[in-house]
Amino acid sequence: MIATINPATGETIKTFESASSSELAERIARASERFREYRHTSFEQRANWLRAAADLLDAEVDDVARLMTIEMGKTLASAKAEVGKCAKGMRYYADHAEGFLADEPADAEAVGAVKAYATYQPLGVVLAVMPWNFPLWQVVRFAAPALMAGNVGLLKHASNVPQTALYLEDVLSRGGFPDGCFQTLLISSSQVEAVLRDPRVAAATLTGSEPAGRSVAAICGDEVKHTVLELGGSDPFVVMPSADLDRAAEIAVTARVQNNGQSCIAAKRFIVHADVYDAFAERFVARMRDLRVGDPFDSDTDVGPLATEQGRTDVEKLVEDAVSRGATVLCGGQRPDGPGWFYPPTVITDITEDMPIYQEEVFGPVASLYRVGDIEEAVAVANATSFGLGSNAWTSDPEEQRRFITELAAGQVFINGMVVSFPELPFGGIRRSGYGRELSAHGIREFCNLKTVWVGA
């Protein structure tokens, strides 16, 4: 069902019909036709439209943030911050796209040419399949570079954020992008295959779970179409004896409960050296216990509800299963009574390898705490899941920093800080966390044809 359901109350606010196959075909045709002209627009023109859309986001921040909070439960403060981040990301690509996609000259003489270079050209219609957790930012970090590169976009957003999805099409259109440059498709995941197999669709990007990624990649593999996959993660947060423990504990809490615990790059496993384990655990648990859970519109709330009922059930099951096998809950662990899909900040320890929580991603405010004897064990535990998205390590020892940078199996490593996405830095994972990169120069080049040009006399 495509619907806005308020996670703080469970109330269904608005439902939507999914697009019919003829409507879908009409929208793909519109995108494909638009691409023929749009690819010839100048960087300056595209940048002006994108900056105008960024200005609209800034002007409409209160309304958009409210919509996001109603649809998926993030606190209003974090929703507003997300809107600001999107405006910044749009301006970043408006400023830098042309430089990122400048022709790359080659040694013409060496290849017997008068002129030889590589040039970036847009691929065409790109489908973006997106998740609800950062309903605006996940889309903007695809759309801003894709549009600046001269591609056109189709969005299949998560079924629980239809109004945010429609807003995105609207705000880009009001920014000035011509009709068909960026369209929201209100479709179910079962309709995605038809879009991917359409010959007018050139490529796809998916941010979401592993099963969804596998399905999209399999279809695109069959069609020989380029994909970028940004999938789940179970990021480690390693604390070594030389770390500033107060700061590490403070950031650990933010890294775990940001977005009500539903971030792919949230730190999920806290791996602490035995020498500082007790001191860190005491600080960390005290801070987690002090967090205020409640109405996401209330400015005193730290943690709102989980976005879906199923999401809360999944989190609850992982915790209950671990406890039944001998794990210890240090705080939280019990859902509150009452309406809404709330789950308390929870810290759990005495986790063993046979527990699903050891391997799986916990998409809610639950921290797993591990005690390790040395850096070898820390790296081994950190790398023990099939994921490889982000990683955090806290140490002031330069040799330990070097080892974590080299040895952590992840697309990103942050030393003495938490993993954050910045337009200026590439973002992506390895292993089951996916492949390809978003953001920075690398992100905009993903959906380009790097065409080799050789010109003879």
Ligand code: NAP
């Ligand atoms: P999800 O169930 O995979 O949904 C993501 C998107 O994929 C939604 O639009 C969904 O549509 C669609 N979808 C689901 N199954 C599909 C299929 N078989 N074929 C085509 N499309 C399909 O994931 P989620 O629960 O919304 O999001 C949480 C997951 O996303 C977590 O694992 C999180 O770590 C990951 N994530 C990763 C990143 C990253 O950058 N690496 C960022 C954010 C989130 P419907 O809603 O209609 O099912």
